[in-house]
Amino acid sequence: MTVNIPQLRAFLAVVEAGGFSAAAADLGMSQSAVSHAVASLERELAAPLLVRSAPVRPTALGERVLPYARTALTAVRSLEEVAADAAGAMTGTVRLASTPTVSQGLVPQLLRHWREELPRITVRGFEGDSAEVAQWLENGTADAAILIDPPPGPGVQLALDGYRALLPRDHPLAGEAAVDIRDLADDAFLISPNGCEARVREIHRLAGVPFAPAHRVRDLATLISMVQAGIGVTVLSEVSRPLVPCDLVLLPVEPRTSRRLVLSGPRARRWHPAVRALAESAAGRLAAVS
Incomplete structure (x- = not known):
């Protein structure tokens, strides 16, 4: 059996997005490529992982596979962190979660600033309520989040x-x-x-x-x-x-x-270097205007 990272990434994206089309948009891939990756994973595991309904949801086996897929992708992110630290390159894609009000009222200013200051980092936004945002940050669905009244810890207010x-x-x-x-x-x-x-x-x-x-x-x-x-x-x-x-x-x-309103990375894991760069840039912006 040969399972690869693109298959797991596609499977997790479909579950989180609730459909193949939305997952394709999130991953920057064609819908057919996402469908092919998930289908090839199902062939490797010899059983369906998704109920193809609206929204798409995992089967019983899919539910069992999910935590392992997340663990594998988190490990890949950790390897990317080590490589990025060694190279000193602030590049990559950061998945930023925030509530709808914050996404509409605050995030556009940050995206404009980051695009000018850190053009090699791509920031992709996700919206959810406060509980979802915090959960996404901790389970690895998001790399960074703008949290509301978080407990004391690292982050930029x-x-x-x-x-x-x-x-x-x-x-x-x-x-x-x-x-x-x-x-x-x-x-x-x-x-x-x-x-x-x-x-x-x-x-x-x-x-x-x-x-x-x-x-x-x-x-x-x-x-x-x-x-x-x-x-x-x-x-x-x-x-x-x-x-x-x-x-x-x-x-x-x-x-x-x-x-x-605090920009933060995950509390239980090392922050990706690109997240640290975004946080430092945001802190510098705040210092410049204060």
């Missing part, structure tokens, strides 16, 4: 991200310097369960007012559109500012709270 009330420009409080959450009690409150709900709950708790959202909206763009339509108001993090259209305003909300 990119921002101390405060919270803001999102209001239409014709709202009675839109001209204020700041908004007390208690003053929004008469407005329908909107929230995204996959966003900053824990922090928003804490703001309400500190103010001594009940947290009773009128609508729960998964997608941030939908949430913003509903505020535009006058359906209600919400609270977003400051990093969301680039996404706010001109007919809405973001105002500091009282009581004030914030979250730390």
